[in-house]
Amino acid sequence: MSTEPRVLAGRYRVDELIGHGGMAKVYRGFDLTLGRAVAIKILDPELARDTAFRTRFRLEAQSASRMSHPSIVRVFDAGDEADPQAGSGAPSGTVTPYIVMELIHGTLLKDIISAGPVSVDDAVRYVDGILEALDYSHRAGVVHRDIKPGNVMVTEKGQVKVMDFGIARAVSDSSSTVAETTQIIGTAAYFSPEQAKGEPVDARADLYSTGVVLYELLTGRQPFRGESPVAVAYQHVSETPLAPSEVNEDSPGALDPIVLRALAKDPYQRYPDAAHFRAALDAAVEGRAPSRKEIGALTSELYGPSPKQAQETARSLRQLSSDTTMTRTQSGPPVAWIWAGVALLAVLLTSVLFWVVSISSPDTPSTSRTVPNVVDMSSERAQNALSELDLTAKLVLESSSEIVEGNVIRTDPQAGVAVAEGDEITVYVSSGKETVVVPTLVGLSLPQAKDALSAAGLQLGTVIQRNDKSLQADTVMEASEKADAEIAPDTVVNLVVASGRVTLTDLTGWTVDAATRQLEQIGLAAQPTELTDCPATDPATVISMSEAPGDIAIGSTVELRFCAAPAG
Structure with missing residues (x-):
């Protein structure tokens, strides 16, 4: 006897399983309301045992659903409902969190990598597609947090599509430790150092993860490997990666500086945004290979010892050394640990000496400054606050739907970061809500109307047919938004078209x-x-x-x- 197909929210029919990962299964589905094929990702119910997670999950999915870009898999809907497979003894709160996404026909990047070597041209093209998606999402205020080959799809036409925006944040916010997070997401190999240490992350964490993906495409392996997630996380925090050309002689040396810069431990030493990463990648493809001396100087700059790095390494050791499964994957004699201890002791002694000298000379002025919190201040007040600290403000306009026009959205470096006297602070000032102009749609054919909406940055909604003897089939008769009106990008516009009958x-x-x-x-x-x-x-x-x-x-x-x- 055949069973009735499962239907979520009375709308989404769940069909056959087409993929699965550490925290979810993906099914082919069908939207019974709009009559279109979709992909339905059903998350592990263990992730949704409390209502706080479900709330975060819905909010993140809603944030992701507002993004519309050719390199990003669209999120159409999200929700949760009672799990029909839960037995009678299951907790009353057992639910199934799900998201409804665009159905893409293609191959996961992780499957492409596992199938064999990838050409340099393809590697650059894949990473460029990832960066294009991140450039759009970061400008929209959305950080992915889980860039990895398993979250990148390459379509049958070769287009790169990044998926699962927002899910990683909902999951990581519900996990208190590195071990729990890596157990759920399973992506320690692509973690940024700040993620491995449980620190707050921003868009530069995505750039680090993209650098790991580029490294793997060029060499066939990840830069850091170990027998446990904690072992790998330790290496992200403290160890220096080999240049890709040292692992794979076929990898062009011109790409070595790009990868090493992307994998910098300090976020401020990485590329400031995805656009700069893309530009450097494009330039390196035609550029010359750096000398061994130049690579050595860059490695020393990015990964050389410093008091700050030594302190971070010591803190990471305290956090991670309780896991007995840690295994080093880089070669080195055991005596290196002795020298590391000596170096750390020297750093501590130097710090104590500096402190003693500082308190004995109270009249010596400090040149260090802490960036103040000027968010939501007027740009004039923000400039004055920075000027009082002998810091220079560089104003950059940026649209915002949350901060009123003329007020500060954020700063770079952000509030609380120590900088030197006279440093330039980039202050992002709201130019108000971003708007687009509705094109004239009435009288166009339906394909022309779709193109006009897409070009204007708007979304096509429902299409209703109406009989009219004087109009050809699919001629637009009415639109839900008036022509020349200024509305928010990605607004859904519904149309009434002639049926031709x-x-x-x-x-x-x-x-x-x-x-x-x-x-x-x-x-x-x-x-x-x-x-x-x-x-x-x-x-x-x-x-x-x-x-x-x-x-x-x-x-x-x-x-x-x-x-x-x-x-x-």
């Missing part, structure tokens, strides 16, 4: 003349036809029609049959 009523019993006039009024042609095997009427009346009552195409011919008078 008219409604034919039952004309039997009408006189032939009256029926003919009625057909002409609604855009149809009449063809009176005499029948000889029935009694005639005066005047002649219609006894049957060649078309049944209902909607038929404009311009159709309808045969009106009536009884002819006998010849005599």
Whole structure:
């Protein structure tokens, strides 16, 4: 006996399983309301045992659903409902969190990598597609947090699509430790150092993860490997990666500085944003390979010892050394640990000496400054606050739907970061809500209207057909937004289009003349036809029609049959 297919929210039919990962299964599905194929990702119910997670999950999915970009898999809907597979003894709060996404036909990047070596051109193209998606999402204020080959799809036409925006944040916010988070997400190999240490992350964490993906595409392996997530996380925090060309001699040396810069431990030493990463990648493809000396200098700059790095390494050791499964994957004699301890002790002694000298010279002015919190201040007040600390403000306009026009959205570096006297602080000032102009849609064909909406940054919503004898099929008759109106990007615009059909009523019993006039009024042609095997009427009346009552195409011919008078 066949079972009824599962339907979520009374709308989304769940069909066959098409993929699965550490925290979810993906099914092919069908939206019964809009009549389109979708992908449905159903998360592990263990992730949703408390209502706080479900709330975060919905909010993150809603944030992701507002993004519309060719390199990002669209999120259509999200929710949760009771799990029908939970037994009678299951907790009453057992639910199934799910998201409904665009159905993509293609191959996961992780499967492409596992299938064999990837050419340099393809590696650069794949990473460029990831960075294009991140450039858009970061400008929209959305940090992915879980960039990895398993979250990147390459379509049958070769286009890169990044998926699962927002899910990683909802999951990581519900996990208190590195071990718990890596157990759920399973992506320690692509963690940034700040994620591994449980610190707050921003867009530069995504750039680090993208650097790991580029490294793997160029060399066939990840830069750091270990027997446990904690072992790998430790290496992200403290160890220096080999340049890709040292692992794979076929990897072009010109890409080594790009990868090493992206994998910098300090977020401020990485590329400031995805656009700069893309530009550097494009330039390196045609650029010369750096010398060994230049690579050595760059490695020393990015990964060389410093008091700050030594302190971070010590803190990481305290956090991670309780896990006995840690395994080093980089070669090195055991005596290196002794020298590391000596170096750390020297750093501590130097710090104590500096502290003693500082307190003995109270009149010595400090040149260190802490960036103040100027968020939501007017730009003038923010400039004054920075000027009082001998810092320079560089104003950059940026649209915002949350901060009023003229007030500060954020700063770079952010509030609380220590900087030097005279440093330049980038202050992002709200230019108000971003708007787009609604194009003229009435009178266009439906394909033309779709192109016009896409070009304007708007979304096509429902399309309703309406009969009209004077318009060709799919001609736009009405739009839910007025032409030339200024509205928010990605607003959904609903359309009413001509069906190309008219409604034919039952004309039997009408006189032939009256029926003919009625057909002409609604855009149809009449063809009176005499029948000889029935009694005639005066005047002649219609006894049957060649078309049944209902909607038929404009311009159709309808045969009106009536009884002819006998010849005599």
